[in-house]
Amino acid sequence: MKTVLRNGRLLDPSQELDIIGSLVIEDDQISDFGDDVDEEGADEIYDCQGMWICPGLVDPHVHLREPGEDQKETIRSGTQAAAAGGYTTICCMPNTSPPLDSPSLIDYILDQSASPEAGGVFVAPVGALTVGLRGDQLTDLAALKRAGIVAASDDGHPIQNSLVMSRAMEFCVQLDLPIMAHCEDTTLTAGGSVNDGAVSSMLGLGGMPRSAEEIMVMRNCLLSLHTGCQLHVMRVSTWGAVEMIRQAKYLGAPVSCEITPQHFILTEEACADFNPVFKTLPPLRTQLDLDILHQALADNTIDCISSDHSPHAMYEVQVPFDEAPFGMSGLESVVGATLTALVHTGLLSPLEAIRKLSTKPAEILRLEAGSLKPGETPVAQVTVIDPNVEWTFDVNKTFSKGKNNAFHGMAFKGKTMLTFCGSEIYRDALLDSKRYASIL
Numbered sequence: 001m002k003t004v005l006r007n008g009r010l011l012d013p014s015q016e017l018d019i020i021g022s023l024v025i026e027d028d029q030i031s032d033f034g035d036d037v038d039e040e041g042a043d044e045i046y047d048c049q050g051m052w053i054c055p056g057l058v059d060p061h062v063h064l065r066e067p068g069e070d071q072k073e074t075i076r077s078g079t080q081a082a083a084a085g086g087y088t089t090i091c092c093m094p095n096t097s098p099p100l101d102s103p104s105l106i107d108y109i110l111d112q113s114a115s116p117e118a119g120g121v122f123v124a125p126v127g128a129l130t131v132g133l134r135g136d137q138l139t140d141l142a143a144l145k146r147a148g149i150v151a152a153s154d155d156g157h158p159i160q161n162s163l164v165m166s167r168a169m170e171f172c173v174q175l176d177l178p179i180m181a182h183c184e185d186t187t188l189t190a191g192g193s194v195n196d197g198a199v200s201s202m203l204g205l206g207g208m209p210r211s212a213e214e215i216m217v218m219r220n221c222l223l224s225l226h227t228g229c230q231l232h233v234m235r236v237s238t239w240g241a242v243e244m245i246r247q248a249k250y251l252g253a254p255v256s257c258e259i260t261p262q263h264f265i266l267t268e269e270a271c272a273d274f275n276p277v278f279k280t281l282p283p284l285r286t287q288l289d290l291d292i293l294h295q296a297l298a299d300n301t302i303d304c305i306s307s308d309h310s311p312h313a314m315y316e317v318q319v320p321f322d323e324a325p326f327g328m329s330g331l332e333s334v335v336g337a338t339l340t341a342l343v344h345t346g347l348l349s350p351l352e353a354i355r356k357l358s359t360k361p362a363e364i365l366r367l368e369a370g371s372l373k374p375g376e377t378p379v380a381q382v383t384v385i386d387p388n389v390e391w392t393f394d395v396n397k398t399f400s401k402g403k404n405n406a407f408h409g410m411a412f413k414g415k416t417m418l419t420f421c422g423s424e425i426y427r428d429a430l431l432d433s434k435r436y437a438s439i440l
C-alpha cells in the first residue's frame with residue numbers, strides 16, 4: 001500500500017522543517033518526503049494543498065477510564081476519539097478502578113489498546129506512584145517499568161507527604177523514569193470547586209486558592225532540583241505556577257510542564273451559571289492568569305499542550321456544581337481550540353504549535369513519536385490538519401463517550417482531516433463532502 005500526501009505544508013519540529021511538499025507512506029512507514037517525491041505506483045493520493053502535514057499528535061495526559069469505569073469511557077472509545085483528534089500516541093493515567101499499580105494491569109492496557117477493535121493509536125501507560133494512589137507506600141516501580149510504563153504519577157490524588165514524594169523521586173532517578181505531577185495542596189482545596197476569588201464569593205461555592213497549586217509546584221520543583229528526578233508538571237493554571245517553573249528551569253532542574261485548552265481559553269467567569277462542565281482541576285482562573293500563561297506558551301516556559309481528557313457519563317455531571325466530578329473530555333477539541341486561540345491569533349507559529357502538540361511531549365516522555373523522519377518511529381505517525389476549515393464543535397458528533405466538554409457549540413478554525421498510525425486510522429467526513437481530497 002502506497003499513499004501520497006501531496007502539496008501540503010510539511011511541519012516537523014524534530015527537524016525544524018516548514019516547507020511546502022509531499023509525503024509518502026509505503027507499507028506502514030514514511031518512505032519519503034520533500035518537494036520532489038516519487039508518486040509512481042501510488043494506491044491513493046490526497047491533495048493536501050492548504051493543509052498541514054505533521055507528525056502524529058502526542059497527548060501526555062489522557063484518562064481512558066478502563067478498567068472499572070466503562071460508563072465514562074473505554075480503551076476502545078477513547079482511542080477512537082484520539083484518532084479523530086489527530087493523535088497517534090496517548091499516555092493514559094493510572095486512576096482507573098483498580099488503579100494501574102501492578103504489572104498485570106499494565107499488560108491489560110497494552111493488550112486492549114493493541115486489539116483490532118481499538119482506535120489504532122499507541123497507548124503509553126503511566127503507572128501509579130503509590131499503591132492504590134493512597135500517597136504512602138510506593139509501588140514496585142521497577143516491575144511497572146519492565147511492564148511498559150513511560151512515567152509514574154498519582155495524578156488527581158497528589159502525594160501530600162514530602163518525604164514520600166522525595167523517596168519516589170530518588171527511586172525514579174535510579175529507574176530513569178519521569179514523574180508526572182498534578183500539583184495541589186489538598187489541605188487548602190478541601191471542599192472547593194472553583195477558583196478562590198470573586199466568582200467563588202458571588203456563587204457561594206467553596207474556593208480553591210491559587211496558592212494550593214503554587215505551593216506544590218514549588219515543592220515538587222525543589223525536590224526535582226535536589227534529587228535530579230525528571231518532573232513533568234501537569235496542567236498549570238496560575239501565573240505564579242509558571243513563574244516557579246521558569247525559575248526551576250533557570251536553576252537547572254529537569255522540569256517540564258503542560259497546559260490544557262480549557263486553562264488557556266476559559267476563565268472562572270464561565271462557572272457563573274453553575275454548569276458543571278466548567279468544573280476543572282485545577283479550577284479555571286482569571287484573565288490575568290490567561291495573559292501570563294499565553295506569554296509562557298510563547299516563550300516555551302510551557303512545553304506542551306495536553307487534553308487532560310476526563311470523560312464522565314452525563315448522569316454524573318447532571319448534578320449540582322459542588323457535587324459534580326472535575327474535568328472534561330478533550331481529545332477531539334484540542335486541535336480546534338489550539339489553532340483558534342493560539343495560532344490564528346498569532347501567538348504561536350504553526351511549527352511551534354505542532355511542537356507543543358507532538359514533538360515536545362514525545363521528547364519529554366521519550367516516546368517513539370513526534371517526527372516525520374523515516375525510521376524515527378516504529379510505523380508512520382502522521383496527522384493532516386486543515387488549519388482554515390471553520391466548524392462548530394459538537395460533542396454529540398464525538399467518538400468519546402464523555403459528552404462533558406466545555407467547548408460544545410464553540411466556533412473553531414482548524415480541524416484534523418486525516419490520521420495515520422501505520423495505516424489510515426481516521427478520515428474526516430469533510431474531506432469527502434467538501435471535496436478537499438482527490439483520491440486517484
Ligand SMILES: [Zn+2]
Pocket residue numbers: 061063093155156308
Ligand atoms: Zn488528569
